[in-house]
Amino acid sequence: MQFSKYTKEFRTNTIIALPIMLGQLGHILVALADNLMVGQLGAAQLAAVSLGNSLVFIALSLGIGFSFAITPLVAEADGAADIEKGRLHFHHGVIMCAVNGLLLFVILLLAKPILYMLDQPEEVVALAIPYLEIVALSMIPLMIFQGFKQFADGLSQTRPAMYATLLANIVNVIFNYILIYGIWGFPRLEVEGAAWGTLISRFFMVVLLVVMLRKQEKFASYFYWGNNEHIRLEEFKVLFKLGFPTALQMLFEVAIFTAAIFLSGILGTNAQAANQIALNLASMTFMIAVGLGVTATIRVGNQKGKGDFINLRRIAFSIFLQVFLIEALFAVGFILLKDFLPPFYIDNPEVILLASQLLVVAALFQLSDGIQVTILGALRGLQDVNIPTAICFVAYWIIGFPVSWYLGKAKQLGSQGIWLGLLAGLTVSAILMYWRFNYLTKKLIIKNQKRLS
Structure with a gap:
């Protein structure tokens, strides 16, 4: 390769x-x-x-x-x-x-x-x-x-x-x-x-x-x-056809993280504080992936307009590779600094310990979250939004939330269990989004080659 x-x-x-x-x-x-x-x-x-x-x-x-x-x-x-x-x-x-x-x-x-x-x-x-x-x-x-x-x-x-x-x-x-x-x-x-x-x-x-x-x-x-x-009414219909599923995608993701906050609150004040610290750190690094996700939308959309699907696929995979390498670096950083970052937020030994444990899960979380958001951006560039919306719902609410709810109980894994549910949902989303993008781009290349031959 x-x-x-x-x-x-x-x-x-x-x-x-x-x-x-x-x-x-x-x-x-x-x-x-x-x-x-x-x-x-x-x-x-x-x-x-x-x-x-x-x-x-x-x-x-x-x-x-x-x-x-x-x-x-x-x-x-x-x-x-x-x-x-x-x-x-x-x-x-x-x-x-x-x-x-x-x-x-x-x-x-x-x-x-x-x-x-x-x-x-x-x-x-x-x-x-x-x-x-x-x-x-x-x-x-x-x-x-x-x-x-x-x-x-x-x-x-x-x-x-x-x-x-x-x-x-x-x-x-x-x-x-x-x-x-x-x-x-x-x-x-x-x-x-x-x-x-x-x-x-x-x-x-x-x-x-x-x-x-x-x-x-x-x-x-x-x-x-x-x-x-x-x-033109038909122009608004085109915008709605793309915008409504995308709004649902964001709603499903925002809702699962909001649910994680509520589940942490059930465990107590310290668990909720630890969750907020880990989530705040993960949100900052997530901005890198968001930027590359929008970049995927822009560059894939450009290549779609040109009808150059071979380069479309290559450029998209360059973005997936780039975000993976960046998020892998953050993952290593989270693991190495898991005991040093939480004290910047609070001076509570129990909260610091819980937050440091969550940062280990967040290290893996980075990879799945970064990959899924950039592939989702690439699919948006192809104007493929309905199937990805269904994938988001299944990954977050049929798989991720039940895992968070079950493992997040005090008798199970507590805060770590909640985050393992988020990790499971994001990982499933990343895998299914990749399958969808791989399938669509191969299909477009074959169709375009047949048209030109």
Whole structure:
């Protein structure tokens, strides 16, 4: 096997993926800034932000899932040098995202009573409700931002969204500081101040991204409506056909990790704290795989547009190999540093011990999670979403969750058992996704060869 034909693509993969990774990290830093700054106010305020964001995160996963439909369609049109089709996908995609943002805003407002049903302290719920109301409004600019971001990603231009996201973080921190603590004559809004900081930064983020895109020559032909263009129902159907299954994929994955948090809570406070530490570390390294997964969508979509299925397969496998090598390095790091990383989070011997045990499972977890998310991205580039959605459901909820539930009991393996269930689900997902991609690409190559002969 000639590895050079795969490794020579690593540089191109990295150039596309790195801004996506940094952009994803930027979104994590928004939540981190809110937690750190609100945490200075007290435990109840911090718990309120966490409680409000639990609903926001579920809504966010659905909205982002729908927006992911834009990237493979634009990438395919770009590969085929069809600007008119790419422009249609872009315009209708942004409209779809704006409507989704409005719907998610309304849904989050209607979902407020759920907070009272989660058996949370009344003081925490009272603080979480106004926070949720303001952050819910930020779903509108955030989803519009996603529409423009996914369009730019489809053209392999991943840097503008990264710059907008990172600068929005600075805006968020500034307004958090002013409004949470009441600096420079502004009112002291505390938890609500963090929500206003998030809302302002997200409006800033979308405006900045649109300005940056409009100024670049590559995007100029996409920012006007042609004489033959109008709102087309069939275009929305295409976007929905790709977006809805992708949203379900993200929902299934978010839900299984949320279930792991609840299962850890049954074991006690220390088990839940250990779970949070391991999950936070794994989430940071997961951003690498997410960046390469989007790269797989872009590059596979390009090759699909060109009709070059042999190179499509080679490029996709280069991304799978690259993410495997990177995640293997992280896996070794987790094992070697399992006793050194948890103390950075907490000074509790029992929590540190539990977290170090989970990091051993997380080491293997890295490999399966990285592989499955990049193959899923490649399948999205092929616009194959229905079977992968079924695979996600089976892997996470028919296999992974029962294992977590059974082995996660105190009489079984406890916290480690919960994570072994996650590992089982992600591993099955990776294997089945690989089988699906291998089958489809071989079929496309054979079909294309027959057509040309």
